[in-house]
Amino acid sequence: MRTVIKNRHQESSSGTKRSARRPANAKMPANEGVEVKQSQILAAGQGLFARTAFSPGDTVAAVDRPLVTELEIDRMIDTCAWCCHRGATNAVEKAMAASIGLPQSFIEIKSCTGCHRVAYCSRACQSRAWKREHRYECKVIKNAEEVPDLPPGVRGAIKILGRLKAEPDNEYARVRNILKFWPVGDPNGLKEISTQNKKKLEDLQFLGSAAWLYMGKPNIDTLDPKSISIGLVSNIMSNAIALSAGLDGVALGIGFDPLLSSANHSCDPNASLVFNQPGHEIRALRNIEAGEEIFISYIEATNPFSVRQAELKENYFFTCRCTKCKKGVNLEADKFLEQPENLKSEYHKLADKLVSRHESKLSRFLVPGNHSEAQNRVAAIEAEAYSVLENERASSDEIKEMIRMCIGSKMWHWARQPIPQLCHRLGTLYLESGSVYQAFRVGVKLHLEILPIMYPQEFYQARLIGAWTVSTLINVLCGTAHEELYKELAQGGIELRVLYFGFLFYLREHTPRMFGSNTPFGKLIETTYGQIMAGVSIPETEIKEKIQVAWPSLEALAHNFTVSSL
Numbered sequence: 001m002r003t004v005i006k007n008r009h010q011e012s013s014s015g016t017k018r019s020a021r022r023p024a025n026a027k028m029p030a031n032e033g034v035e036v037k038q039s040q041i042l043a044a045g046q047g048l049f050a051r052t053a054f055s056p057g058d059t060v061a062a063v064d065r066p067l068v069t070e071l072e073i074d075r076m077i078d079t080c081a082w083c084c085h086r087g088a089t090n091a092v093e094k095a096m097a098a099s100i101g102l103p104q105s106f107i108e109i110k111s112c113t114g115c116h117r118v119a120y121c122s123r124a125c126q127s128r129a130w131k132r133e134h135r136y137e138c139k140v141i142k143n144a145e146e147v148p149d150l151p152p153g154v155r156g157a158i159k160i161l162g163r164l165k166a167e168p169d170n171e172y173a174r175v176r177n178i179l180k181f182w183p184v185g186d187p188n189g190l191k192e193i194s195t196q197n198k199k200k201l202e203d204l205q206f207l208g209s210a211a212w213l214y215m216g217k218p219n220i221d222t223l224d225p226k227s228i229s230i231g232l233v234s235n236i237m238s239n240a241i242a243l244s245a246g247l248d249g250v251a252l253g254i255g256f257d258p259l260l261s262s263a264n265h266s267c268d269p270n271a272s273l274v275f276n277q278p279g280h281e282i283r284a285l286r287n288i289e290a291g292e293e294i295f296i297s298y299i300e301a302t303n304p305f306s307v308r309q310a311e312l313k314e315n316y317f318f319t320c321r322c323t324k325c326k327k328g329v330n331l332e333a334d335k336f337l338e339q340p341e342n343l344k345s346e347y348h349k350l351a352d353k354l355v356s357r358h359e360s361k362l363s364r365f366l367v368p369g370n371h372s373e374a375q376n377r378v379a380a381i382e383a384e385a386y387s388v389l390e391n392e393r394a395s396s397d398e399i400k401e402m403i404r405m406c407i408g409s410k411m412w413h414w415a416r417q418p419i420p421q422l423c424h425r426l427g428t429l430y431l432e433s434g435s436v437y438q439a440f441r442v443g444v445k446l447h448l449e450i451l452p453i454m455y456p457q458e459f460y461q462a463r464l465i466g467a468w469t470v471s472t473l474i475n476v477l478c479g480t481a482h483e484e485l486y487k488e489l490a491q492g493g494i495e496l497r498v499l500y501f502g503f504l505f506y507l508r509e510h511t512p513r514m515f516g517s518n519t520p521f522g523k524l525i526e527t528t529y530g531q532i533m534a535g536v537s538i539p540e541t542e543i544k545e546k547i548q549v550a551w552p553s554l555e556a557l558a559h560n561f562t563v564s565s566l
C-alpha cells in the first residue's frame with residue numbers, strides 16, 4: 001500500500017534548474033515531495049521515495065522535531081531534553097567554546113525541579129516538553145534510588161506508553177505506525193536478530209518489559225501493553241537515528257521519526273540527515289529524479305566493506321544490500337595503495353605481533369588476495385588502527401603513532417579509512433590541549449585534501465563543518481595570543497586574515513542549502529558574517545581577488561603536511 005505523507009514546512013529550492021524540477025524558490029507544502037512504498041532493495045520492507053525531482057542541497061523531507069528524541073545518559077545533565085542544545089559544564093569548556101564561537105558557551109542548562117534527572121535550556125523548552133511528554137516520565141524517573149539511569153530507547157517507550165494510556169484514541173494510530181517498522185513489522189525480524197545474536201534480542205525484551213514495569217504495568221484497553229512496550233523499545237533502538245551536534249560532533253542521543261526513519265540505508269547515499277537541534281531533515285546530496293528511492297547512510301559510509309557490514313549487523317541487525325555493498329570489496333573504500341604482499345619488510349615483525357593480538361577479529365579486515373600471510377599482516381594493521389580509533393581514551397601520541405604506521409607502510413593513502421577518522425580525533429585532541437596551530441594544520445589537510453576525496457558530493461555536510469572548524473581556528477590564530485606565529489606565517493606567504501575570508505564566504509554561500517538559513521548553524525554563520533563585515537571597509541570583490549592570490553599558500557600547507565608534521 002502506498003502512503004503519501006503530507007504536511008510541514010519545506011525550504012525553497014534554488015539550485016540547478018531542469019524542466020522536470022521545481023522552479024527555483026517555488027513554495028511547496030513540505031513532505032508532499034516524498035512517499036513511503038515498497039523499497040527497491042529486496043527484503044528491506046518499505047522505503048522513502050521522491051515524488052518530485054530534487055537538486056543537491058534541497059530539503060527532501062523535514063520535521064520540526066523527531067517523534068522520539070532521547071539523550072544519551074551522559075548528556076542528560078548538560079543538554080536540553082527538548083531542543084538538544086548543549087551547555088558547557090565548566091569554565092574551561094565554556095572558554096574554549098567561546099573562543100571558537102560554539103553556542104554552548106552561552107547556553108545555561110537547568111534541571112527539572114521535579115525529577116532532577118533531565119534538564120532544559122529555557123522555560124519555553126521545559127513547558128513544551130512537559131505538555132508533550134515529560135509529564136509521563138517525571139514521576140517515573142524521579143526516584144533515583146529505585147530507577148537506574150535508563151537507556152534512551154526505554155525512556156522513549158515510557159513516554160509513548162504514557163501518552164497511549166492518557167489519550168488512547170489519539171495515540172493508537174501512532175503506536176501502530178511505529179510497530180509496523182522493521183524488525184518488529186517484519187514477520188521474521190525478531191527471529192533474525194535472535195539468530196544473529198540471541199543476547200541482543202533478550203536485552204531488547206528485557207528493556208521493553210522494564211519500560212512497561214516502570215510505567216506501573218499499565219492496562220491499555222484490549223492491547224497487550226507488555227508486547228507493545230517490547231515492540232516499541234525494539235523498533236526505536238534498532239532504527240535509531242544517531243543525533244549529534246553538527247558543530248562539535250558530540251553524540252547527543254537517538255531519534256526516531258516515522259517519516260525520516262522510513263528512509264533505508266545505502267553506503268552510497270543520495271541524501272543525508274541533518275539535525276538542526278531540534279528540527280530534523282533529509283537533504284539531497286545529488287540530483288534525485290522523481291520516483292527514485294531516497295537513501296541515507298546510517299553509518300560512516302567511507303569505511304571498508306567488511307567494517308560497514310559488521311557495523312550494520314551489530315547495531316542495526318541487517319545485512320546491507322545497497323548497490324555499493326552488492327559490488328563487494330573491490331571498491332575505492334577498500335583499496336590499498338599496494339598489494340598486501342608488497343608491505344615493506346620492516347613492517348613484517350610488528351604486523352605479525354598484531355596478527356596474534358587481533359586474531360579473533362582479523363576476518364573483518366581481510367581483503368581479497370591470494371597471499372594469506374601478507375593479507376593477514378595488512379588486516380592486522382587495519383584492526384589495530386580501528387581499535388585505536390574505538391578507544392575513547394587513546395592519547396594523541398597513540399593516534400599519531402597509528403597514522404605514522406599506516407601512512408609509513410605505504411599501504412594507506414590519507415583518504416583511506418580509518419586515517420581520516422584518526423586525523424579528526426587528533427585535531428580534537430590538539431585543540432583540547434591548546435595546540436591551536438597543530439589543530440589548524442590537521443584541519444587544513446582534512447578540508448582541502450581528504451574530505452573532497454571521501455565525499456565528492458559538494459553538498460555533504462561534513463565538508464561544510466570541516467570548513468567551519470578551520471575558519472574558527474584561523475580566527476583564534478589571528479588573535480593577540482598568537483601574534484608572533486601570525487607574523488611568521490605571513491612572512492612565509494600565508495596570509496591568515498585573507499584566508500579567513502575565503503572560508504567565511506564559502507560558508508555563507510553553502511550553509512543555506514546544506515543546513516538551512518533559519519537554523520542554529522545558518523544563524524551562526526550569518527551573525528559571524530555581519531559582525532566581521534561591519535569592521536571591513538574594502539569591497540567584497542577586492543577581498544575575493546586577494547583570496548584567489550592567497551589560496552595556493554593554503555593548498556601548499558595541506559600538501560606539505562606529512563607524517564613528520566604530526
Ligand SMILES: C[S@@+](CC[C@H](N)C(=O)[O-])C[C@H]1O[C@@H](n2cnc3c(N)ncnc32)[C@H](O)[C@@H]1O
Nearest residue numbers: 044045046181182239261264265318320321322
Ligand atoms: C530505519 S528502517 C527503514 C524502514 C524499513 N525498511 C521498514 O520497512 O520499516 C531500517 C530497516 O530497513 C531495512 N534496511 C534498510 N536499509 C537496508 C539495506 N541497505 N539493506 C537491507 N535492508 C535494509 C532493515 O531491515 C533495517 O532494519
